[in-house]
Amino acid sequence: MSGTLFVVGTPIGNLGDLTERARQTLDAVDVVAAEDTRRSGRLLARLGISKPLVSFFEGNEERRTAELVERLGEGDDVALVTDAGTPGVSDPGFRLVRACIDANIPVTAVPGPSAAIAALVVSGLPTDRFAFEGFLPRRAGERRARLAALADDPRTLVLFEAPSRLASLLTDALAVMGDRRVAVARELTKLHEEVVRGRFSKVLERFATAAPRGEIVVVVEGAPPPSRDPAGALDEARGLVRGGARKRDAAADAARRHGVSVNEVYRALLEP
Numbered sequence: 001m002s003g004t005l006f007v008v009g010t011p012i013g014n015l016g017d018l019t020e021r022a023r024q025t026l027d028a029v030d031v032v033a034a035e036d037t038r039r040s041g042r043l044l045a046r047l048g049i050s051k052p053l054v055s056f057f058e059g060n061e062e063r064r065t066a067e068l069v070e071r072l073g074e075g076d077d078v079a080l081v082t083d084a085g086t087p088g089v090s091d092p093g094f095r096l097v098r099a100c101i102d103a104n105i106p107v108t109a110v111p112g113p114s115a116a117i118a119a120l121v122v123s124g125l126p127t128d129r130f131a132f133e134g135f136l137p138r139r140a141g142e143r144r145a146r147l148a149a150l151a152d153d154p155r156t157l158v159l160f161e162a163p164s165r166l167a168s169l170l171t172d173a174l175a176v177m178g179d180r181r182v183a184v185a186r187e188l189t190k191l192h193e194e195v196v197r198g199r200f201s202k203v204l205e206r207f208a209t210a211a212p213r214g215e216i217v218v219v220v221e222g223a224p225p226p227s228r229d230p231a232g233a234l235d236e237a238r239g240l241v242r243g244g245a246r247k248r249d250a251a252a253d254a255a256r257r258h259g260v261s262v263n264e265v266y267r268a269l270l271e272p
Helices: 020-028 037-047 061-073 093-102 115-122 140-150 163-177 200-207 230-242 247-258 262-270
Strands: 005-008 031-034 053-055 078-081 107-110 130-135 156-161 181-186 194-199 216-220
Touching (some): 005 020, 020 078, 031 037, 061 093, 115 181, 130 140, 163 200, 247 262
Parallel strands (some): 031 053, 031 078
């Protein structure tokens, strides 16, 4: 019989958020695979738990995945934890999960805190539909390109960012997306928890001169619905066609931006 991989959520700051099931799981497994063994070691020590720890982080995940799958196949139970929150979200944990599934090794989640969800629900922005984007590219050009690709998404966007790059992210987002509402959450569940809400321009003023400390989650308002403008859509579509686009593609592109039916624009393009 193979062992089981337990994907265990750990506190994002406040130790009181650790579930009793998570504590019991960490106490019962044979080994804990941790993003940072020192940090996870301190957590286990505070819980009065002594377990073998192995590192599992971006950089050694390929080698460590093979080792852990072998141990699981031999019957050991393994708990996967990250520095804080739920493993597999913006970390290499998903590779181990996928490898276990491919090897027919049981994988079970022990749910716990998530900084992305915590920030979303206190942001004051719509929560009915949202998209988690994790960390955007570090290079300015690549970051702006990714923001441009997200600019028309109507869903609330949830991002992670390093404190030193927060001002650059807000500056680029303002330039690419316009002055939307945003919430910047830092140090969630900790003593100095702070959520700064407002438009990009206002929140940027708060962080432009001094980078914040701690873990950062940025929640961005989704794109507003396009105003209905059939004439503008048709003019734009005709311009795209003159530039070499196929009529159907031009109609779809222009219709999306002007809030009108694709067929409406396409039929108008076909008229002499």
